[in-house]
Amino acid sequence: MFFRRSLHFSLNALALTLVLCATGCYRSSEATVNGQPISTTEFVAALKLASGHKVLQKLLLQRLILQEASIRGVSLTTDETLALKKDIAANVSDPDMQRVLESEVSARLLLRKLFLTEVTEQRLKDLHALLVDDLTQREIYLMACDSKEEATVIVSRLRAGEPFSVVAEAEGKYPADKANGGLRGKFTRAQISERFEPELVELLLDLGPGQTLAPRQRNGDWVIFHVGQVFSSFDQLRPTLEELVGASKRPEFLYKLLVNANITSPYLTDQRRLPSVTLFEDNPLPWEKSSSSGITTESHWPVDGATLPTGVK
């Protein structure tokens, strides 16, 4: 009797939940417009129409990565799990979104681990020896002065040991000189070549850590360039090397997981949807900056080879 009443109660609750879900009233609406709600159901349907296949593909790739990691016995440590949860909680408060992000970040970390299990320490060291000149990052500081005399006095102060950041904050001509003590960022050789004039590039590349260039006239100002720290050792560049190796293995690895998996979904019946950006790079997390290169990763290749590069080095 008790069992039957309990079952009856459960069925009623289930029926009520279904009705509420169907009418979009179970959860509070996503928005109200002059008192008229936009229901969660309506919102979800619109999201599916707009980018359902992409989101679903992202989720199924995550699932494939988690499955593969499990098969290969690769897992996150307790510390890694706690750190990612803390990071997500600091940026996102919605519990549902936190769960989605936990899965996404876990998949990212596991994917990295899966790649790195195949990469030996010696391989990374060989790559470091080969690519160190291109991966080395230099902190570039600069500040502008009105006259050569003023700039020369400042350079002698710097060479006498005054920190560039302190001098730039006090004497810099422009707000950008004063902000961050004149630090413009960390630049690789290629980034320096892209950003600065050719005659300046060689001079900057020749500067050692803590060295300052003689004042140079630039756009009507007298500018002082200074190099702060230079990051070139194996330990300093190790994350970059691991990133490089991981990014190069990612497309083939995910492609193989995808083609070998048994996937059924109404969103993915059209094979034209695959592969997309998720094969090649992680979508930025809500608190990360997007680093789009401007290169599309969704275009399909013409088999006639019309867009092949010429093959020059």
Place this chain on the structure above:
Amino acid sequence: MTHWRLLLLLSFSTLNASVYAEASARRDVESQYRKAVESTKLRFYDGCVSMRHPDFRALDKDGRLINLSADRWKLLQIFATAVSINEELQILSLEKVGDSELECETKDVLEFVVCGASLKQAHLFKVTTHGKDRWRKTNRGWRLFQSHITSQRQEVTPWSPGKSVTGTNPSGGLSR
């Protein structure tokens, strides 16, 4: 010591220095090709082109200047869309042309897999390029001054997921 002995010693040391310089140049150039090939496999564009001289130019098989920015875009497009990439480069000949230039004949095979309309309709693109490269000595070592493509062949074949184009030559794809 007689004069002829001095002269012999001098010419011997000059010859020795010249042989050493040529061997050193060869090592430098080979290492830079190896870096470019490895960078292609890693899809690291900066590493692919950092051996270029500031005045680098490239010529097609008809001797016309190649638009380097368009070429850069195409290579980046491959890096961004290929499922897998492999490259092998052979130095066919390398000889000194004067004190500060080297001429090098190369054969480069670039293979990459891209998907067509469907995930399972992948194609392997194989681009075989023969070229004559001219290297110039600078204060930063030998730099590639000119690349002249003498011939190029492109093949496209269907590719099945069981195959891989990567990792076929762990030495970095450079051979002599």
